[in-house]
Amino acid sequence: MTSPSTPHSVDAGLRLGDGLNPDERPGIVATFASLDRRLKSYPAGSVELLLTVKERDTPSQRTTLLATIAGTPDVVANSTSPDLGSALIEVREDLIRQITDAKNKTEARNNPRLRLGRADKRAGDTR
Numbered sequence: 001m002t003s004p005s006t007p008h009s010v011d012a013g014l015r016l017g018d019g020l021n022p023d024e025r026p027g028i029v030a031t032f033a034s035l036d037r038r039l040k041s042y043p044a045g046s047v048e049l050l051l052t053v054k055e056r057d058t059p060s061q062r063t064t065l066l067a068t069i070a071g072t073p074d075v076v077a078n079s080t081s082p083d084l085g086s087a088l089i090e091v092r093e094d095l096i097r098q099i100t101d102a103k104n105k106t107e108a109r110n111n112p113r114l115r116l117g118r119a120d121k122r123a124g125d126t127r
Contacts (some may be wrong), residue, residue, distance in 0.1 A: 008039045008047040019053030031088045038096045039101075046075040051091075053084065063087035066097050075099060 010032045016025060028051065048068040055061050061082045067075040077094035079087035084119055 008042045008044055010036050013047045014049045017050050019056040028043035032092050035092050035096060038099055063091055065091035067095055085120060
């Protein structure tokens with residue numbers, strides 16, 4: 001059993017949904033390796049990833065990667081690329097971008113309202 005301080009890994013949190021076979025999992029995990037670096041700040045068990053492919057091997061193929069991260073709204077990345085390899089890269093990069101953007105919004109150095117809130121607390125604390 002992993003401890004709560006263990007970082008998240010794609011392999012542990014990835015579920016393959018419709019349109020994917022279990023034997024494709026190792027290749028998908030390898031493709032999502034750079035996603036591990038973005039998710040390492042979250043504890044093990046706090047991130048679930050669901051990958052689905054609708055209308056596979058057709059021109060209207062749609063690939064979706066849903067990330068459920070404890071304490072945050074769900075993040076969804078989509079691709080309409082008919083090539084599965086390209087679609088996996090697109091959803092991975094889009095998910096990394098969205099998670100980074102969301103994380104940056106919650107950091108005080110990137111959010112003037114949060115910076116002001118901290119400054120007000122410091123200014124008011126004149127003990």
